[in-house]
Amino acid sequence: MRAALRELALGARLAFSGGRGSWTRLLLTAVGVGLGVALLLVAASAPRMVDARDQRIAARADLPLDGGPRHAGPRTLLVADALTEFRDVDVRGRLVRAEGRQAPAPPGLDRLPRPGELFVSPALERLLRSDDGRLLRARLPEPIAGTIGDAGLEGPAELAFYLGSDRLAVRTAGGAVRRIDHFGDTGESEGLDTVLRTLAVVVLTALLLPVAVFIAAAVRFGGEVRDRRLAALRLLGADRRMTRRIAAGEALAAALIGLLVGALLFLLVRLLVERIELRGLSAFSADVAPSAPLAVAVLVGVPAAAVAVTLIALRNVVVEPLGLVRRAQPRRRRVWWRLVLPLLGVALLLPMALGRETTAASGRDLELAGGVVLVLVGVAALLPWAVEAVVHRLGGGGVAWQLATRRLQLDSGASARVVCGIAVAVAGAIALQTTFSAVEGHYVRDRGGEGVADVWQTLVRAPPGEGAERLDAALRGRDGVRSLETVEQLQADAGGGESVAIRVATCAQVRRQLRVDRCADGDSFLLDGASSVRAGARVRLDGEERWTIPSDARVVRLRRPPADQAAGAVASNPDPVVVTRGALGGMRPPTTAVVASVQLDRAAPDAVDQVRNAVWRLDPLASVYRMGGRDYAAQYANLRRALFIGAIAVLVLIGASMLVGALEQLRERRRPLAVLAAFGTPRSAVARSLLWQTAIPVVLGLALAIAAGLGLGALLLGMVGRPVGFDLGSVAGFAVAGCAVVLVVTAASLPALGRTMRPEGLRSE
Amino acid sequence: MSAAPLLTAEALHKSFGPTPALDGASIEVAAGEVVAVMGPSGSGKSTLLHCLAGIVRPDAGTVRYAGRDLTAADDVELSALRRGEFGFVFQFGQLVPELSCAENVALPLRLDGCSRRDAERRARNWLERLEVADLAGKTPGQVSGGQGQRVAVARALATEPRVLFADEPTGALDSLNGEHVMRLLSEAARDSGAAVVLVTHEPRVAAWSDREVVVRDGRTTATAPLTA
Numbered sequence: 001m002r003a004a005l006r007e008l009a010l011g012a013r014l015a016f017s018g019g020r021g022s023w024t025r026l027l028l029t030a031v032g033v034g035l036g037v038a039l040l041l042v043a044a045s046a047p048r049m050v051d052a053r054d055q056r057i058a059a060r061a062d063l064p065l066d067g068g069p070r071h072a073g074p075r076t077l078l079v080a081d082a083l084t085e086f087r088d089v090d091v092r093g094r095l096v097r098a099e100g101r102q103a104p105a106p107p108g109l110d111r112l113p114r115p116g117e118l119f120v121s122p123a124l125e126r127l128l129r130s131d132d133g134r135l136l137r138a139r140l141p142e143p144i145a146g147t148i149g150d151a152g153l154e155g156p157a158e159l160a161f162y163l164g165s166d167r168l169a170v171r172t173a174g175g176a177v178r179r180i181d182h183f184g185d186t187g188e189s190e191g192l193d194t195v196l197r198t199l200a201v202v203v204l205t206a207l208l209l210p211v212a213v214f215i216a217a218a219v220r221f222g223g224e225v226r227d228r229r230l231a232a233l234r235l236l237g238a239d240r241r242m243t244r245r246i247a248a249g250e251a252l253a254a255a256l257i258g259l260l261v262g263a264l265l266f267l268l269v270r271l272l273v274e275r276i277e278l279r280g281l282s283a284f285s286a287d288v289a290p291s292a293p294l295a296v297a298v299l300v301g302v303p304a305a306a307v308a309v310t311l312i313a314l315r316n317v318v319v320e321p322l323g324l325v326r327r328a329q330p331r332r333r334r335v336w337w338r339l340v341l342p343l344l345g346v347a348l349l350l351p352m353a354l355g356r357e358t359t360a361a362s363g364r365d366l367e368l369a370g371g372v373v374l375v376l377v378g379v380a381a382l383l384p385w386a387v388e389a390v391v392h393r394l395g396g397g398g399v400a401w402q403l404a405t406r407r408l409q410l411d412s413g414a415s416a417r418v419v420c421g422i423a424v425a426v427a428g429a430i431a432l433q434t435t436f437s438a439v440e441g442h443y444v445r446d447r448g449g450e451g452v453a454d455v456w457q458t459l460v461r462a463p464p465g466e467g468a469e470r471l472d473a474a475l476r477g478r479d480g481v482r483s484l485e486t487v488e489q490l491q492a493d494a495g496g497g498e499s500v501a502i503r504v505a506t507c508a509q510v511r512r513q514l515r516v517d518r519c520a521d522g523d524s525f526l527l528d529g530a531s532s533v534r535a536g537a538r539v540r541l542d543g544e545e546r547w548t549i550p551s552d553a554r555v556v557r558l559r560r561p562p563a564d565q566a567a568g569a570v571a572s573n574p575d576p577v578v579v580t581r582g583a584l585g586g587m588r589p590p591t592t593a594v595v596a597s598v599q600l601d602r603a604a605p606d607a608v609d610q611v612r613n614a615v616w617r618l619d620p621l622a623s624v625y626r627m628g629g630r631d632y633a634a635q636y637a638n639l640r641r642a643l644f645i646g647a648i649a650v651l652v653l654i655g656a657s658m659l660v661g662a663l664e665q666l667r668e669r670r671r672p673l674a675v676l677a678a679f680g681t682p683r684s685a686v687a688r689s690l691l692w693q694t695a696i697p698v699v700l701g702l703a704l705a706i707a708a709g710l711g712l713g714a715l716l717l718g719m720v721g722r723p724v725g726f727d728l729g730s731v732a733g734f735a736v737a738g739c740a741v742v743l744v745v746t747a748a749s750l751p752a753l754g755r756t757m758r759p760e761g762l763r764s765e
Numbered sequence: 766m767s768a769a770p771l772l773t774a775e776a777l778h779k780s781f782g783p784t785p786a787l788d789g790a791s792i793e794v795a796a797g798e799v800v801a802v803m804g805p806s807g808s809g810k811s812t813l814l815h816c817l818a819g820i821v822r823p824d825a826g827t828v829r830y831a832g833r834d835l836t837a838a839d840d841v842e843l844s845a846l847r848r849g850e851f852g853f854v855f856q857f858g859q860l861v862p863e864l865s866c867a868e869n870v871a872l873p874l875r876l877d878g879c880s881r882r883d884a885e886r887r888a889r890n891w892l893e894r895l896e897v898a899d900l901a902g903k904t905p906g907q908v909s910g911g912q913g914q915r916v917a918v919a920r921a922l923a924t925e926p927r928v929l930f931a932d933e934p935t936g937a938l939d940s941l942n943g944e945h946v947m948r949l950l951s952e953a954a955r956d957s958g959a960a961v962v963l964v965t966h967e968p969r970v971a972a973w974s975d976r977e978v979v980v981r982d983g984r985t986t987a988t989a990p991l992t993a
Contacts, residue, residue: 396881398875399872402864402868402875403863403864406864406868407863410862410863669862671857672859675853675855675859676861677820678818678847679848679851679852680844680845680847680848680851680873680876681848681872
């Protein structure tokens, strides 16, 4: 035991001795392992980050499931959502009014704001005090009386405020204002939906597997030199077992330095994390802490993996006292077990893809992660076999091609192992891009296409009779408003919990927006495709008045709006009943809301925030939203961009390890290359052989990755219930990026090649 | 030497850093002549060979081959010359490990523009002449040192060079194998009419040459025609 420890220690000492070369190799390995460790520690912090965020969201929840206290009391307060957006970024607002002296303050506040006082999140405060936030400041002109502490925020980048109000009162209609006596016991959970859960699992898997591949490649840096050193030790009397332990000691030392580098990088990430925001999500530094078991797994697993990889690599090398003997005939790779992995993965994923589940379940996550891991690991396992199988069939070509293919035929394993990282990352990224683009396309289609792309809708609660005119006056003629339609909306109870919106329009509005051949006062219309109501059905209007949808109500379709008209005010898909005033038969139910559709000028980027400001003055509880739903497309586009950048970063990382491998190989082949130069081999021929030698495994890896990525993407689309369609643009993007990596690695090797092919290489004896 | 020399070097100087390797060395080699360059280790004999072959550019002095001044030629011209007119055999590590023996021999032919099929046919002929035809499909890692040297000689002669440069070609071989390689090398060179510049420190190897040039401290100090 003591001897073994002594040999491990000797290995560790050897890692540090040997001058600049040794230190360079140690540094490369440490940085490589460190990058991997930092990424793993960040990933290991993810559960805590999510938990902490969820707990804060739950603690500030103010939507009592039981309806809350019925009457005002010393501990009650009124709260209403004042959700708004500023330049497409969510702003979480609440209007609050204490009804009693002991009314609770929300988390993050030491007291409730008094009427007219504004408490804001630090991010919102920065925005409001900046020039960029001037437009938002017009919406929230109240004095800032304090800031919301971390305990009351999702994350450091969240824009949130509490505004004290003395006009807040419980309204019976719409339930916009709620009475509560405490925060936090209700389920305002914003857990990830199936789509996001699926994507998150695949993202983690697709990003972490290349990290593992990269760590494995990093601990092999300098392997050739180490093998030669071990041969020298064999000459001095070390037996095979001792050399293995010495090699393990070297790997362990490098991995431990890597752990240190990784820990420092992780601390750096922790310091900077509050500046990072992705899709409105951000994390506090304090939340970025790996859970203990995962941290231990990383801290123990990485050095253990480093030692294991080193020992496995040594299996193919016989270290003899007079030098190294590589096993001349490496065992042919078998395909059967490599195929089993992706097939098992598909077997796990296929039932979910066919079942089209829509609800999240933790068991499903495990199955999904397992399936994705098996498919992606299958890609990594298949690639060395595929490279070997293909390069053994390659022949012909010029000298450069021959040098490259023969080199790969001799040992394709090293190249294939490194390219595995690219293959896994690209396969995962293509699968995700496929899913993202389908989901993104779905949202674009939901919004109704191009005709309503610039149309925004607002729903303002207003007293009967005057709301429409006031809203019209507030918006008409404002900068950026190209057209405007305003109608009243009544809320009707169709029984069985069904609620129906009835919009009261003039015939002129009906003709503009519905496909009708005639319209007269007293007519009513049902939108084609609406299934919740039918002609002749009895509904209960606000104020408990009963009304029957006229039996002669005509089923009509929406007219595709001309480019210069706002669509949707009269009817949009969730609002199936459109009536003219006469159809109500003289009934004057209280108007619950006024709906305005506003078409904005694309050239006026702040027009929508001008509209929000105008609407805010009429009713802070009013919402202003893009026609047909929120513009998730932009958010998904951001996610896709982030994913593309992440995958490219992985490509760069792997490219770096390929470069290190190429440089090491050049050093190792110094003598034959110098001889090639001596008998007149043009440097360009050797450079082209380097290019082919890098390109062949990368092209094969990309081909396999694209096939696996598209297949996995199709399965994921099935899981999230979207039709299969492929984003060929991103596939082409990855192919181009892969080619760029090959070119850059080759170009970066050329100076070293030039040095290696100098005649000085012949003077080594 | 009655005929005009094929290769001449005059007053060559070459230093590597502060260490002088050649200090006024001169030599003449006639067509078809076998010249042994002898000297102790570190005397500058390999550097002289490298300068003669256009591998290393001397700091001063001139090298002429068939009337052309090699010291004025650029890298492309020198590479083309080495490819077409010269052949090389070194002590070790000269075969491309991933190529088979036949492909190694065919390599300079292919670099010179020969088709793959023709190059490999000619390579096999040369392997046969060097008595290693059975190694054609093997890689250098699968053959012995002596066999590898014979493959290297075949490769050096495959382009039918006018000058063959051999730097300690038997240095890594036992005496029996060394003799065998030298016999085949000199026979093949004489058959093809190539001049040979043979760097060695072994008199036994030098005995295969027509004359000796001795290099000491970077200077050629003696030239003795061998008559034995």
